[in-house]
Amino acid sequence: MAELISGRRLRRLATIGAVAAVVVLYLCMVGLVEAFKDRNVVTGVITLGAVMLLAVPLIAGYRAALPSRDPSTRALGAGQRVFFGLLVGLIAGAALAVFVLIASTVDLRGVLVRISPPLLEFLTLGLTSGPAQLAIAAIGGLMGALGAALLVSPARIRNAVTSALIAVLFMSMIEPLLRPRLEQLDYTAISDFLYQAHGLTEVASIVCFVVGAGAAILWQPGNDLLRRTVEAAPVQTRRRIRGWTIAVLVVAVLILPQLSGTFLAQVAVLVGLYMLLALGLNIVVGYAGLLDLGYVAFFAVGAYLTALLTSPDSSLGIGLPFFVALPIVMLSAGLTGLLIGAPVLRLRGDYLAIVTLGFGEIARVLFESDALRPWLGGVQGILGIPSPFPVRIDLQLGATHIFASGPQVLYYPIFAFCALAAVFAYRLSNSRVGRAWNAMREDESVAEATGVSTVNYKLLAFALGATTGCLSGALFAVQLGSVFPGSFDVFVSITVLAVIILGGMGSIPGVILGAIVLIGLPELLREFVEYRILVYGAVLVAMMLLRPEGLIPNRGRQRELHEAADEEEEETLDGDLMAQRSTS
């Protein structure tokens, strides 16, 4: 035993335990647990708050059982590893137990407002002091041991359990989306089977668990087989597979609002607007490497220009049709980009970031100011922006009846613009222009000496980024029917930047995924709204530490080139060998 718990190992376990303890206490103190303690995951069995708390010692236990760099740990047996997990879980549990003891004897609410009696009751499981502490510590230890046991168990079981748990959690999380839709479509029987009091029913959760586990077990060998088959296929077939994948995705995107109903379509519209913003900012930051923290300015300019030109209630009052106004808006947007780009041409890195941050705020303050009120409406903004898109579509195509309203309609033009922007950005990135931008990002002076006119290419990046941002702003104005300066604060810039960083700088699929994850998910977990910034922060810190290149790094082109080069490779290799032989 003395050998088992050496000083170094003890320190490592203590560190993991301490981190878990801090996370658990933090979740309680900021109110996340309280916010989620009434959201059922499985009704009558477990709530989301409990899931969050339990997940921490589980993950800590898993980590504690992982082989460390210390080679002696590799020889550890399963029992010892589980014991480590138990230890770590106990530390976290004990910390929470002590916290509960303190909180229930001393009133901490003066300082920590989130520690409410209902929270304490939830944490103590309704037990009295004493038994409650024991129970909390025991549960912590149990979860830690379970986490470790998960690691120790064979991969097949591990994957099955993980997938089953995720399936249950996922099905319960989409309840707010799925249930109203099911009821709307008259599938009340399914909805009643699945859900009860906003959580899964016990039977449904068992079904989900089994399906999740089953899918993992069946998929495991199949997945490998599938990948190997695809990889073994000739280039031609692989291209065809890719074509089909894209086609299926396009169809899925097209019918999504029909299946999902209005609420999800509304979320999708928001995701689309941010996707467009991110595609534009990606040109500036991802391709050209110009850190622009005031990107919201272009979003605002686009929205306000659209409002001024199309709303009959605006100070201009000309009420142009949207599609007549749009080219004017985009042209002016490009000019705005040049206007903002020109003074910052000589700035690099941090300096550029600070100046653009200032520009973003200046834009917001101007739109809000009383001085410009007669034209821009001040805090009241501009109302009465007409939408060029029909409010509802009611079509009878043969046997299928298509009905769409509000966001379900707006969804299509927004995603059409997104697709267009993505295609344009993709073409630019793989052209002379994109390479010049990348070169500038890598080393500005060498790019200049290599023949890239850095002044022109910086301005071009700003102008194109601005145009895309303004387009998103224009659609935003149309979607709301009104614009207010409050919508254009610095948080928009930060969010868009976060989308790009999360997805992967300079990677178009990354940007798309980033927008879905960072904008879409929080909308689905509405309790999160209050904690959105907190979660953004945590996600960004985690990403920078674990995967700084983003979810989908920009390596697509490389793979493409590999495919083309495959045929030549052997030949070239022989050539090299010959060349080397002849020189040596």
Added chain:
Amino acid sequence: MSLLNTPAGPAPVTDVILSVHHLTKRFEGLVANREIDFEIPRHAIVSMIGPNGAGKTTFFNQLTGIIEPTSGTIEFDGTSVIGMAPHEVAELGIARTYQNIRLFANMTVLANVMVGRHVRMKAQWYQAVLGLPHVAREEAAVQQRSLELLDLVGLPRRYADDLAKNLPYGHQRRLELARALASDPKLLLLDEPTAGMNPGETRQMTDLIARLRRELELTILLIEHDMKVVMGVSERITVLDYGERIAEGTPEEIRTNPRVIEAYLGKQATA
């Protein structure tokens, strides 16, 4: 200078591609280059040597427009380079490599070379956005040419899709050379092309430099510390010391020039 003052006769085979007169660069109080006169005949390989801090890199930076001279003239192929932005100089036909390799680290090897071709390409951003056929044709042609350049400098094609920062050192030097060559320069400036190389690699690089001049009809100016390289490859050598030109001549003349020996080895060596 004696080489260039050929007496009138049949049209001079070796006309001058670069001529520099009275070039002076002051940084505050420090004179980095003082009244330098310098000429390179077309298709020659000329070296510039001198102890550290002699002003060689400053001289390079003025040729390429990165810093502006305090006074003096630089004429390249009949055009004054003074006041031009570096990218304009690159377009005129001067390309360079760097003493401490400066590649576009997070771009692929192939993309690095293709950036080098930038000034000779025509595709505008709106043409690229529209995906016009001539853009794709140009792109394919440049890609092909870039791969050939990799062959020329001896960088195996299998590295084409690797990030430049992942290349081994010797290959990074070769890549930098390929990038410089991609713009079809008339004058190639090499700043210590064999720095940090072992004797084998150094010899390969020397052979390559000689071959480039032959095959691409280049004019090459190199800064180099390795005397073996300098003596082996150059036709004329200019020696700088404390920002001044102290000698100019054939390798044989330089080798025996007492001022040069003094600059390199100190006073006692000549005594």
